[in-house]
Amino acid sequence: xxxxxxxxxxxxxxxxxxxxxxxxxxxxxxxxxxxxxxxxxxxxxxxxxxxxxxxxxxxxxxxxxxxxxxxxxxxxxxxxxxxxxxxxxxxxxxxxxxxxxxxxxxxxxxxxxxxxxxxxxxxxxxxxxxxxxxxxxxxxxxxxxxxxxxxxxxxxxxxxxxxxxxxxxxxxxxxxxxxxxxxxxxxxxxxxxxxxxxxxxxxxxxxxxxxxxxxxxxxxxxxxxxxxxxxxxxxxxxxxxxxxxxxxxxxxxxxxxxxxxxxxxxxxxxxxxxxxxxxxxxxxxxxxxxxxxxxxxxxxxxxxxxx
Amino acid sequence: xxxxxxxxxxxxxxxxxxxxxxxxxxxxxxxxxxxxxxxxxxxxxxxxxxxxxxxxxxxxxxxxxxxxxxxxxxxxxxxxxxxxxxxxxxxxxxxxxxxxxxxxxxxxxxxxxxxxxxxxxxxxxxxxxxxxxxxxxxxxxxxxxxxxxxxxxxxxxxxxxxxxxxxxxxxxxxxxxxxxxxxxxxxxxxxxxxxxxxxxxxxxxxxxxxxxxxxxxxxxxxxxxxxxxxxxxxxxxxxxxxxxxxxxxxxxxxxxxxxxxxxxxxxxxxxxxxxxxxxxxxxxxxxxxxxxxxxxxxxxxxxxxxxxxxxxxxxxxxxxxxxxxxxxxxxxxxxxxxxxxxxxxxxxxxxxxxxxxxxxxxxxxxxxxxxxxxxxxxxxxxxxxxxxxxxxxxxxxxxxxxxxxxxxxxxxxx
Numbered sequence: 067x068x069x070x071x072x073x074x075x076x077x078x079x080x081x082x083x084x085x086x087x088x089x090x091x092x093x094x095x096x097x098x099x100x101x102x103x104x105x106x107x108x109x110x111x112x113x114x115x116x117x118x119x120x121x122x123x124x125x126x127x128x129x130x131x132x133x134x135x136x137x138x139x140x141x142x143x144x145x146x147x148x149x150x151x152x153x154x155x156x157x158x159x160x161x162x163x164x165x166x167x168x169x170x171x172x173x174x175x176x177x178x179x180x181x182x183x184x185x186x187x188x189x190x191x192x193x194x195x196x197x198x199x200x201x202x203x204x205x206x207x208x209x210x211x212x213x214x215x216x217x218x219x220x221x222x223x224x225x226x227x228x229x230x231x232x233x234x235x236x237x238x239x240x241x242x243x244x245x246x247x248x249x250x251x252x253x254x255x256x257x258x259x260x261x262x263x264x265x266x267x268x269x270x271x272x273x274x275x276x277x278x279x280x281x282x283x284x285x286x287x288x289x290x291x292x293x294x295x296x297x298x299x300x301x302x303x304x305x306x307x308x309x310x311x312x313x314x315x316x317x318x319x320x321x322x323x324x325x326x327x328x329x330x331x332x333x334x335x336x337x338x339x340x341x342x343x344x345x346x347x348x349x350x351x352x353x354x355x356x357x358x359x360x361x362x363x364x365x366x367x368x369x370x371x372x373x
Numbered sequence: 374x375x376x377x378x379x380x381x382x383x384x385x386x387x388x389x390x391x392x393x394x395x396x397x398x399x400x401x402x403x404x405x406x407x408x409x410x411x412x413x414x415x416x417x418x419x420x421x422x423x424x425x426x427x428x429x430x431x432x433x434x435x436x437x438x439x440x441x442x443x444x445x446x447x448x449x450x451x452x453x454x455x456x457x458x459x460x461x462x463x464x465x466x467x468x469x470x471x472x473x474x475x476x477x478x479x480x481x482x483x484x485x486x487x488x489x490x491x492x493x494x495x496x497x498x499x500x501x502x503x504x505x506x507x508x509x510x511x512x513x514x515x516x517x518x519x520x521x522x523x524x525x526x527x528x529x530x531x532x533x534x535x536x537x538x539x540x541x542x543x544x545x546x547x548x549x550x551x552x553x554x555x556x557x558x559x560x561x562x563x564x565x566x567x568x569x570x571x572x573x574x575x576x577x578x579x580x581x582x583x584x585x586x587x588x589x590x591x592x593x594x595x596x597x598x599x600x601x602x603x604x605x606x607x608x609x610x611x612x613x614x615x616x617x618x619x620x621x622x623x624x625x626x627x628x629x630x631x632x633x634x635x636x637x638x639x640x641x642x643x644x645x646x647x648x649x650x651x652x653x654x655x656x657x658x659x660x661x662x663x664x665x666x667x668x669x670x671x672x673x674x675x676x677x678x679x680x681x682x683x684x685x686x687x688x689x690x691x692x693x694x695x696x697x698x699x700x701x702x703x704x705x706x707x708x709x710x711x712x713x714x715x716x717x718x719x720x721x722x723x724x725x726x727x728x729x730x731x732x733x734x735x736x737x738x739x740x741x742x743x744x745x746x747x748x749x750x751x752x753x754x755x756x757x758x759x760x761x762x763x764x765x766x767x768x769x770x771x772x773x774x775x776x777x778x779x780x781x782x783x784x785x786x787x
Contacts, residue, residue: 125787126437127746130460213609231609235765240613321558324612324765325758340431341750342787343459345438 113356119349126343139350148326149334149351153358156310156330159245163309164302166249171256172298176290178257179264189261196254204318207247208234234320237327244316244328251315252305256298263297264290299370303363310359331355386684387418391433391446393426393671394705402704409700410691417684430749437461444679445689450491450670451737451748453500458746463675464497468686472694480694483711487668487735491744499674501693502710504702506669507728507735508564508632508657510534513549515651516629520544527655531569531597534630534658538606541629551606553619553628556599556764561616562757564667565632567738570594572660577751578742583785584778592770594660595763602764612764632657634669638724639706654724656731668735670710708732747784755780 123135143149174192178185195203210218213232222228233239267290275285313332316322322329322337331351338348392403400423407419422443424432430452436442437459448456456462469480481489481498485505492500514524520541528534538551555561570577570586573594579585602611608622623631624644631637641649657666673689675682691697694711702709702720708728709715720729738752739745759777762768768776 126434126459127455127787128458230605232613234613235610237767320613323558323758324761325767337754340434341753342784343434343455343750345434 116349116352116356119346120353122346122349124344124346126345132346135346139347140354142347143350143354148329149331151326152329152331152334155241155328156332158241159248159312159316159330160306160309162242162245163248163252163312164306166246167252167256167305168298168302170249170253172260172294174253175257175260175264176286178261189257192257193254195251198251200251200314201318203247203251204315208319211243235324237324240320240324241328244319247319248309248312248315252308255305256301259297259301260294263294267293296370299366303366306366307359307363310355384416385418386416386681387420388445388679388681388685388688389443390419390421390688391424391429391443392421393424393429393447395423395425396705399705402701405704406692406697406701409697410688414684414687414691417687419688440678442676442678444681444685445673445675447503447671448500448674449749450488450500450502450668450672451744451752453491453672453674454494454744455746455749456674457494457499461677462499463677463679463682464499465501465675465686465689466498468675468690469498469501472690476695480690480711483694483713485670485710485712485715485732485735487732487737488670488672488710490737490740492672494744500672501674501689502670502672503693503698504670504707505710505715505732505735506634506708507666507731508568508634508669509666509728509731510630510655510657511623511633511637512630512653512655513628513648513651514653515648516541516545516549520629524651524653527653528630528658529655531572531594531658531660535597535601535604535606538601538630539604542604542606545629549626550608550628551630552601553623553631554598554601554607554611555614555616555619556602556607556611556760557613557615558754558757558761559615560752561619562760563738563752564616564669566594566598566756566760567667567736568632568657568665569598569660571665571736571740572658572662574660574662576742577739577781578745578785584781586781587774587778590662592774595759595770595774599760599763599770612761632667635708635725635728636706654727656727656734664731664734665740666731666735668732668737672710745785747787750784751781755784 119132120139121134121136122132123129123138124132178189178192210216211222211232211234213219213230213235216232219228219232222233223230227233228236228239233243271289272285275289280288311332312330313336316328316330317333317336320328322333335348335351335355338344338351390407392400394400394403403421407421410419411417424446429447429449433442433446433448433456437456442461453462472480480501481493484492484502488502488505492498492502510527512527517524517527517537520537521544522537522540528537534552538554541549541551555565570591573590575588575591575594576585601607607628608614608619611619619628620631620633620637622628623633623637624640624646626646626648638652638654641652646652657664659665673693675685675689679685692701698709698711699714699717702714708720708725714720715729715732719725737744738748738756745751755777758780759768759773762773762776763770
């Protein structure tokens with residue numbers, strides 16, 4: 067009897083241990099399940115829908131409901147010269163925006179890394195372009211570049227960069243102008259990220275470099291730059307992806323014009339859905355965008371690993 | 374009491390109505406119309422949702438493809454054909470017939486002739502008009518006098534308009550431009566320029582069903598229109614400026630002339646503009662082949678997706694006819710879409726009378742052709758590009774016209 071009771075206790079304990087082990091094993095899955103579910107719902111499902119939609123034949127004026135179209139949209143897309151021109155502009159826009167963000171962001175971060183009252187105040191103000199909505203910035207810059215009363219337009223005219231009308235009237239200058247504005251808007255994000263990287267560099271390294279006779283430029287090149295390089299690349303990729311998907315700023319400022327000079331892919335996609343009523347074609351564009359961006363991101367990340 | 378309330382709630386039918394104006398006066402006018410309707414139809418509740426004009430196409434197309442359309446909505450007159458082609462609207466012929474039977478008269482005969490071209494398609498009525506709009510020439514008599522022009526003789530032709538705008542600009546010595554004329558990728562450009570090309574006898578769609586613009590008439594119209602930008606008679610940013618900014622500029626006194634709707638008069642009055650007493654209004658200039666004015670406006674439509682079509686149609690018929698339409702138009706300051714109402718007060722006196730009179734010359738973009746489903750696409754992205762390209766000197770008139778026709782034909786063939 068005693069043996070029987072002991073055996074029952076052992077079995078019970080063994081069961082409890084097994085249950086606990088199972089629970090322990092399941093716990094991590096349970097903890098990440100909500101996040102996985104949310105990620106699935108907000109990323110994978112829409113992406114799956116976009117891929118499905120891109121394979122439909124759906125021009126709302128001819129067909130109220132979608133039917134299977136296979137690769138019809140992709141075939142049209144590869145023959146659409148204006149779309150590829152928009153893709154070309156989008157790369158110029160993306161690379162230009164990230165370049166401006168780096169060109170402005172890194173020196174400002176270096177400046178803010180110095181302890182002073184000015185840098186403390188300015189580091190709060192620097193966020194303004196980042197937190198201001200596109201619509202406010204767009205209309206604000208339209209005023210600044212107004213051919214009649216715009217103060218920045220006046221300066222550009224004085225420097226001989228612009229004629230009587232706004233720079234937004236000229237195809238090349240309009241694209242450059244909105245790339246500059248786009249870069250200026252994204253610059254605070256770069257400043258904050260680079261500043262955080264700068265703060266993490268131990269002071270001893272600078273002191274050691276100084277003792278070894280390194281001047282300011284060599285200290286920057288051999289100590290600072292390697293320490294912030296990864297941050298610059300990673301933040302550059304994030305800001306580049308945001309720029310690649312842009313729509314608001316060029317739409318508000320120029321509607322993609324003059325002619326198609328500032329029509330980037332975001333605008334082409336918007337027009338395909340809401341003006342041309344071709345949602346399936348727009349979905350095909352979005353899938354191509356995704357693939358191109360994925361490939362570009364992989365290449366940049368490889369570059370980072372190589373470094 | 375609670376039981377009664379529950380019974381009432383259960384018996385109520387809710388009609389979702391998308392209204393596109395965000396102006397306080399318009400919203401108040403619509404609320405008042407809804408209250409009147411619910412008073413005589415206590416079993417129906419109209420739930421008004423404000424969808425701004427700027428977002429309406431986006432919202433409607435999203436709802437069309439993903440669900441969520443309202444029962445009733447406003448719609449731009451030139452996109453009714455688009456949604457008819459998409460199979461999304463319900464014809465309202467039966468409701469017109471019922472209304473005629475109940476109230477007498479003929480509501481179809483009370484629609485403006487130009488509007489009929491937009492709403493009567495394939496032998497059916499697809500919309501019931503609320504508002505009709507046209508653009509006339511507002512001009513500043515003080516600036517006319519300053520330029521040595523006769524303030525009682527506003528320009529009657531496009532050539533005269535260009536010449537007067539030039540004289541006024543030169544005489545004002547940098548304080549004002551002759552005309553607020555849009556040449557950008559904005560709706561205002563085509564809404565203004567259509568008066569020129571139709572006046573010159575150009576036609577958007579030729580007899581073969583393809584683009585009909587590649588003609589000397591169209592090129593002459595484009596040349597005279599763009600000349601006003603090229604000789605600096607309008608703002609230097611006109612090719613990149615939106616129409617609302619130009620309109621605001623006229624209200625601020627920066628321009629001597631503008632083609633605008635009747636509502637501008639009320640705006641100038643409420644601005645208490647110092648030049649208000651010097652404002653004159655004339656009909657839109659004519660071309661060699663006559664006068665053609667912009668025909669704007671919007672009706673109410675009944676969406677196929679509605680599960681309460683009878684109640685929704687009741688609301689449409691109530692608010693687009695009779696006293697309800699009269700008081701709505703009065704409060705919201707627009708010309709009613711029913712001819713019989715628009716011929717009465719206050720629309721038979723200044724400033725409306727001229728606009729109402731001009732409606733006889735108001736035409737759709739594709740006049741004299743039938744409304745086409747692709748007009749929504751053509752309106753936003755074709756004609757404006759040609760105007761802008763020539764204005765900025767990026768293309769010659771010939772090249773811009775050829776490219777315009779290629780774009781139109783591509784959309785029509787899609």
